[in-house]
Amino acid sequence: MDIYLHFKDQAAEAITYYEKVFKTEPAKIMTFGDMPHDDEHPVDENMKDLVMNSNLKINDTNVMISDSPEGMAPPLIIGNNVALVFNAASVEEATEIFQLLAEKGIVLLPLEKTFWAELYGMVKDRYGVVWHINLY
Structure with missing residues (x-):
């Protein structure tokens, strides 16, 4: 983390x-x-x-x-201005964690391919914690 x-x-x-x-x-x-x-x-x-x-x-x-x-x-x-970053080990893990955090939360940036990562997304969970989900 x-x-x-x-x-x-x-x-x-x-x-x-x-x-x-x-x-x-x-x-x-x-x-x-x-x-x-x-x-x-x-x-x-x-x-x-x-x-x-x-x-x-x-x-x-x-x-x-x-x-x-x-x-x-x-x-x-x-x-x-502080967020936690979870570095996933697989597409499945990144997708599942992102979707679970997004339940009753807010997707700030959808989980998708970027030029620096296979998958990257940002979500604010139901408790107001901002998460960056990465899969390199």
Whole structure:
């Protein structure tokens, strides 16, 4: 299980801060500008340098960090900027867990293939906990 922290245009600053605090190796960072080009969903110039995803290792925990630009992510409210990440072992496991979490919850991003994962989706469960479901 991993942890995901979302920020409003401060992810790069937060990453640098946490690297210093926890004396970690430099995080692996992908910006929105690093995404493959998509004519149907072009990346706004103002977002190209924002962090789309990063992975910071603190002890044995993966702490993923990203910016949450308006229109590309659910609105960021301090308190909902922490999510739990479940890394599934199979399509069946990812699908079952996603569907169970979605019961009486809200699908924020449907479970589907992305350029970084075989399956990825985001769901807020019935208790308000946000989950990222991954299958790499």
